Amino acid sequence: MDKRLFIVFEGIDSSGKTTQAELLKNSLIANQELAVISPEPSNGIIGNLIRQALKQRIIFSKDRDLFDRQMAYLFAADRHDHLYNDVDGVFKLIKDNYHVISTRYYFSSLAYNCDSIEEFDFIQKLNDRFPNPDLTIYIDIPIEVSLARLRNRSLQEIYETKVKLTKVREQYQKIFSAYQGQAIAIDGTQDQQDIHQIIAAQVQALVQAKNA
Ligand code: TMP
Numbered sequence: 271m272d273k274r275l276f277i278v279f280e281g282i283d284s285s286g287k288t289t290q291a292e293l294l295k296n297s298l299i300a301n302q303e304l305a306v307i308s309p310e311p312s313n314g315i316i317g318n319l320i321r322q323a324l325k326q327r328i329i330f331s332k333d334r335d336l337f338d339r340q341m342a343y344l345f346a347a348d349r350h351d352h353l354y355n356d357v358d359g360v361f362k363l364i365k366d367n368y369h370v371i372s373t374r375y376y377f378s379s380l381a382y383n384c385d386s387i388e389e390f391d392f393i394q395k396l397n398d399r400f401p402n403p404d405l406t407i408y409i410d411i412p413i414e415v416s417l418a419r420l421r422n423r424s425l426q427e428i429y430e431t432k433v434k435l436t437k438v439r440e441q442y443q444k445i446f447s448a449y450q451g452q453a454i455a456i457d458g459t460q461d462q463q464d465i466h467q468i469i470a471a472q473v474q475a476l477v478q479a480k481n482a
Contacts, residue, residue, distance in 0.1 A: 273480045274304075274364045276401075277473065278375040280442065281409035282435050283427075284419035285458045286465065287373045290409065293466040294473060295371055303477065304367050308352065308360060310374040316348040324427040335385065339392075342383040346396045349376060353400065369477075376400050377408075377449075381441040382429055402451040405476055407469055409458040413439060452476075 277294070279287040291307050298305035311317035311324075322328045323341065330340040352372075353360045360370045376397040384390045413435050420430050429438070446453055454472060456465055 272364050274367060275369045275404040275473065275476055275480065276360060276364060277369065277371045278377070278403040278406045279371070279373045279409065280375065280377045280381075280406060281458060282411065282413070282416050282439050282442070283430050284416045285409040285411045286462065287409060289462060290407070290465060290469060291371045291373050293462070294469055297466070297470050298369055298473070298477075301474075301477075303369055305369040305371065306363055307371045307373065308358070308363065310349060310352055310372055310378065311345070312348050312352040313358075314348065314351050314355065316344060316351055320344050320348060324429070326428055335389070338383045338385065338389070342379055342389075342393050342396060345379045345383065346376075349379075349397070349400055372403070375403060375406070377406065377442070377445055380445050381438045382434075384441075385437070404452060405472065406446075406449070406451065406453040407472075408442060408446050408453060408455045409465070410439070410442070410455055411458040415459060 279291050281287050288307075288309075295305045295307055309317075311320040319328070320341070323330065323344070329337075331337045351359070356362055360372070363370050379393050379397055380390060384393050413432060416435055417432060420426070429435070446455055454468075456468060458465065
């Protein structure tokens with residue numbers, strides 16, 4: 271059995287995923303563990319293509335439903351590469367004794383890339399062979415907080431609008447109320463260090479359980 275963890279952070283844009291992923295990685299390293307952050311979209315070729323599309327440097331279709339479907343296919347392809355590539359894939363890193371922390375995973379496809387129940391089912395099918403993480407941390411913030419934080423950034427991406435983020439947050443709440451795997455939901459408006467302490471305690475307990 272693998273003794274390393276695959277940990278995922280989820281949440282709407284600017285919820286603090288990257289900050290908390292960094293704090294968690296540093297605390298694991300301080301405890302003499304190996305740990306890396308490996309995001310989605312990934313740093314691989316498909317991930318880069320996706321980032322161009324999010325910035326609208328590439329436009330697959332002006333029809334938003336077709337665009338979302340194209341993105342869902344690309345994210346699934348990127349996810350497969352992110353998990354299974356032999357160079358820096360999640361499972362290669364776990365085999366090399368690293369805890370792997372991903373900012374975003376298939377929950378983001380379910381939250382962002384569909385606007386109807388039919389499309390939700392389609393995205394669920396597209397992703398149903400990907401394994402669940404050992405722990406998923408959902409950081410929840412109000413839309414106004416997200417928008418205020420996004421205003422301080424120079425470039426707006428395609429999904430960073432009030433209407434879209436409102437739907438995405440509702441989707442996340444539905445997904446995690448039904449999710450059967452190991453997950454925690456955290457109020458992301460709390461102090462960063464307080465949030466980190468909650469996460470670090472959960473992760474430490476899992477590390478000890480794996481090593482037992
Ligand atoms: P980031 O802001 O965390 O770098 O993510 C970039 C965008 O990608 C964000 O708006 C959410 C979106 N996204 C999807 O639409 N579907 C997915 O499956 C993933 C992983 C991200």
